[in-house]
Amino acid sequence: MSDTKTIRQVAVIGTGVIGASWTALFLAKGLDVVATDVAPDAEASLRRFVDAAWPALDRLGLTPGASPLRLVFTPNLAEAVKDVDLVQENGPERLEFKQKLYGELDSLLPQDVIIASSSSGLPMSQIQLGAASHPERCVIGHPFNPPHLMPLVEIVGGAKTSGETIRRAENFYTSIGKRTVRINKELPGHVANRLQAALAREVYYLVAEGVLSAADVDTALTHGPGLRWAIMGNMMLNHLGGGRGGIEHFLQQFAAPMAASWKSLGSPVLTAEVQKRLIDSVHAEIGSRTVEELEAERDELLLGLLQLRAKASEGTVQRSIAAE
Numbered sequence: 001m002s003d004t005k006t007i008r009q010v011a012v013i014g015t016g017v018i019g020a021s022w023t024a025l026f027l028a029k030g031l032d033v034v035a036t037d038v039a040p041d042a043e044a045s046l047r048r049f050v051d052a053a054w055p056a057l058d059r060l061g062l063t064p065g066a067s068p069l070r071l072v073f074t075p076n077l078a079e080a081v082k083d084v085d086l087v088q089e090n091g092p093e094r095l096e097f098k099q100k101l102y103g104e105l106d107s108l109l110p111q112d113v114i115i116a117s118s119s120s121g122l123p124m125s126q127i128q129l130g131a132a133s134h135p136e137r138c139v140i141g142h143p144f145n146p147p148h149l150m151p152l153v154e155i156v157g158g159a160k161t162s163g164e165t166i167r168r169a170e171n172f173y174t175s176i177g178k179r180t181v182r183i184n185k186e187l188p189g190h191v192a193n194r195l196q197a198a199l200a201r202e203v204y205y206l207v208a209e210g211v212l213s214a215a216d217v218d219t220a221l222t223h224g225p226g227l228r229w230a231i232m233g234n235m236m237l238n239h240l241g242g243g244r245g246g247i248e249h250f251l252q253q254f255a256a257p258m259a260a261s262w263k264s265l266g267s268p269v270l271t272a273e274v275q276k277r278l279i280d281s282v283h284a285e286i287g288s289r290t291v292e293e294l295e296a297e298r299d300e301l302l303l304g305l306l307q308l309r310a311k312a313s314e315g316t317v318q319r320s321i322a323a324e
Contacts, residue, residue, distance in 0.1 A: 005112060007085040007172050008032060013077070013101070014090035015042050018118050018147060020049040022088050025148040027070055028054075029176040030063035034072045036080035043073040053148050056303055060149075060310075081108050086172060088141065090118045098122065099130030102138060106131035114165055114172075116141035120193060123186045124158030135160035139169050142190055143178075149302055151179040154190045205266025207281050208274045214281035230305060 008031060012023045015037040023046060026033045035046055050068050057066075074080050081087060087109070091101055098117070105115055111134045117127060120142055128135035140156035147153075153173045157166050170180050183191055203217050212220070228237055235247075242250030268274060286294070 005085065005168070007175075009034065009084045011036065011081045011084040011087045012090065013037075013080065013087060014092075015039075015046040016090065018143065018145065019088070019090035020046050021053070021146040021148045022090065022118070022143065023071065024050045024053040024057060025176065026088075027068055028057040028060075028062050028066050028148070030065045030070075031176075032070045032072075034074065034080045034082075034084060036074055036077055038075055042075070046073065047071070056299060057148060059303055060306060077104060078108055081105065081113075084109075085113060087113065087115045088118065089115060093119060093122060095122055095126055098127045102127060102130035103132065106133050106135075111137060113137065114139065114169055116169060118142055118147075121189050123188075124156055124161060125186060126158075128158045128160055136162035137165050139165050140190070141169055141173060142192075144192055149299065149306065151177065151306075152192060153178045153180050154183055154192060155180050156183040156186060156190060158186070201268065202265055204270070204274075204278060205268040208268050208277055209266065213284065214278070215285035218285065 010026050010031050010033050012019050012026070012033055012035040015023065015035050019035070019037070023033050023035055027050060035043075037043075037046070039045075047068070050071065054068060087105060089098070089101065089105075091098055098119070102115065109115070115131065115138045117124065117138070117140050119127065119140055124138060124140045128138040131138050135158070138158060139161050140154065140158075142154040142156070144150040144152040155166060155169055155173070157163075166182065170182065173180050181191065187194065189197065199221075203221075206212055206217055207214055232240070238250050239247040242248065242253070245252075
């Protein structure tokens, strides 16, 4: 396997929500995409998704030569992976299914073709057992939803994944504008979903206990720490929270009270009664707005934030060049 192999053609296996979003992104980055799915309406649904996503991708910037016309669809797995340079697998989250699929892919693909899984929870060490001949080329490349907009990709190797595969995967995702994090140990849910789960636990507890409504807890997040988290992560914000003394002063001042506060955090039990309380509070927040309207609002604000971050990054690069 070569670190320098150029990836020009990608196979997308499974074209549900995640697979369709990956497809749109790969096309926007000027890649050739062969997609496959056995669902009877999969191709029509996929092409509708790509057409709907294209204006947003155009706003973010298309790679020269990018076109939805570079998409080929086939329900036949062997045809889909013929001559591809990388596979992005988005199959059902069932270990037996994935192991069987990886066995088929292992027999169909040259050994230098990476098989990357979008799995949000299954460990690659278990998935790659299906690829008996070349498990070293199997890796988790877990996106944050929706992949065509959200930059994050979590890269996790299994017990038999090679360092070369991890480097090549990182290089590929970075080349198409993704921000990668390398997770050094396999954990259920990887990292980003675990962070979400930790926050969701306290959110559900607060609403279930009647501390505040769903609308107010969402306001507290989106108009408070959420704004800062969109700019800097928890560790960097803690460093700034320490003033001139940085993270050292922050921990000196806040480590003890922060650890004490953890003991008061809730652990809600999601009984039928608690779930109804959460559902009723969320519907009160939603009002008459449809899911489509909420998605459009989310994506419009997200696009503006992504464009702002890109502009800020470009300014940082230009200042760095000028300083040299």
